[in-house]
Amino acid sequence: DADVTQTPRNRITKTGKRIMLECSQTKGHDRMYWYRQDPGLGLRLIYYSFDVKDINKGEISDGYSVSRQAQAKFSLSLESAIPNQTALYFCATSDRGSTSGRSTDTQYFGPGTRLTVL
Amino acid sequence: AQKVTQAQTEISVVEKEDVTLDCVYETRDTTYYLFWYKQPPSGELVFLIRRNSFDEQNEISGRYSWNFQKSTSSFNFTITASQVVDSAVYFCALSEASSGYSTLTFGKGTMLLVSP
Numbered sequence: 001d002a003d004v005t006q007t008p009r010n011r012i013t014k015t016g017k018r019i020m021l022e023c024s025q026t027k028g029h030d031r032m033y034w035y036r037q038d039p040g041l042g043l044r045l046i047y048y049s050f051d052v053k054d055i056n057k058g059e060i061s062d063g064y065s066v067s068r069q070a071q072a073k074f075s076l077s078l079e080s081a082i083p084n085q086t087a088l089y090f091c092a093t094s095d096r097g098s099t100s101g102r103s104t105d106t107q108y109f110g111p112g113t114r115l116t117v118l
Numbered sequence: 119a120q121k122v123t124q125a126q127t128e129i130s131v132v133e134k135e136d137v138t139l140d141c142v143y144e145t146r147d148t149t150y151y152l153f154w155y156k157q158p159p160s161g162e163l164v165f166l167i168r169r170n171s172f173d174e175q176n177e178i179s180g181r182y183s184w185n186f187q188k189s190t191s192s193f194n195f196t197i198t199a200s201q202v203v204d205s206a207v208y209f210c211a212l213s214e215a216s217s218g219y220s221t222l223t224f225g226k227g228t229m230l231l232v233s234p
Contacts (some may be wrong), residue, residue, distance in 0.1 A: 031220070037126075041225040042209060043163075050220070058221065090163060096218075103220035105151070109163035 003027045006091050011065065012116045013081050015034035021076045021113050023091030032074035033092040033107060034058075035087075049074055050096070052100060081117040089113045120145045122212050124225035131200050132233055139195040139228045146223065147171075149215035152186065152193045157207040169193065184188030200232045 013019050023032065034046040035058075045058030047066040056067060058059045063085060067075045078085055092107040131137045143152065148153040154166040167177065177184045181198045197204050206231050208209045211222045 033221075040226060042226040043222075044224075046220055048220060056124070056220070065192060085212075088161065091162075094219075100134060106168050107222055108165060109155075111162045 004091060004093055004108060004111050006110040009111065010111060012057045012118065014118050015082055017081050017117075019078045019115070021089055021091075021115070023074045023076070023110055025072050027093055027095070027108065028071075029093035029095045029108075030071060031096060031105070032068065033094075034064075034074070034076045035040075035048075035090045036060070037088040037090060037094065037112075042107045046076065055117045058104075067096055078115075078117075081115075083117045086115060086117045089115055120147075120169075120212050120214055120223045122210050122223050123229060124208075124210055126228045127226075128229040128231065130231045130233065131153055134199050136196060136198050137200050137232075139181050139197075139208050139210075139230065140195045140228035141150065141195065141225060143191050143193065144210045145191075145212060145214055147214040147216050151213040151219060153211040154184065154193075154195050155209045156178070157209065157227070159205070160223065163209070166195075173216070200230075202232050205230060205232045 005020045030051050033048040037043045041094040044060050046064050047058050049068045050056050052068050065077045090112050091110040094105045094107045123142045150171045153170045156164045174186050183196045185194045207227045209227045211226045213219045213222050
């Protein structure tokens with residue numbers, strides 16, 4: 001079974017609809033992230049969470065909200081979807097574990113959700 | 119602000135050729151991590167390597183090797199004897215100590231096409 005799962009894998013919706021993308025992980029990591037990928041732009045960070053009570057905005061948080069329901073679950077919501085939110089969305093997790101006082105943080109990604117807003 | 123530049127947008131090679139993907143980064147931190155990820159046509163992002171700023175030793179893993187040079191702020195990735203299965207988009211990324219390694223800054227990626 002995959003360590004980081006995302007549902008749905010593909011979604012087509014209409015402008016103005018509310019949509020939620022879900023992410024679950026079995027890696028036991030405390031940090032979780034949401035990114036979007038657009039052709040030619042690489043990946044850009046939307047939100048990240050260090051633990052259930054810690055939520056932080058990323059580079060492009062406008063138009064999005066998140067919920068960390070549990071250590072293993074991190075959801076991304078588009079309250080009123082618009083066409084320029086059409087993109088590939090990735091969830092990622094990492095561990096804040098450290099070695100010799102230095103973080104060994106590495107982010108591991110889910111399979112992605114392809115979202116199309118018409 | 120931190121920045122990662124992958125100047126090569128697309129590279130095409132024939133199988134068995136060697137190919138180097140360039141990555142240049144900018145950071146004010148003295149402590150940071152550099153990463154390479156692979157995104158095959160299926161779309162998932164696969165972690166390849168992490169290198170910390172204190173370790174400039176080159177690394178080799180099978181046909182893959184990485185050359186980290188702080189003097190030129192570069193972390194280049196070489197595939198030796200490329201294969202069709204190496205066709206993918208490759209991303210270089212940076213994570214800084216000043217952010218608690220909380221965020222990754224990605225380059226825009228290099229698409230590698232390996233033809234038979």
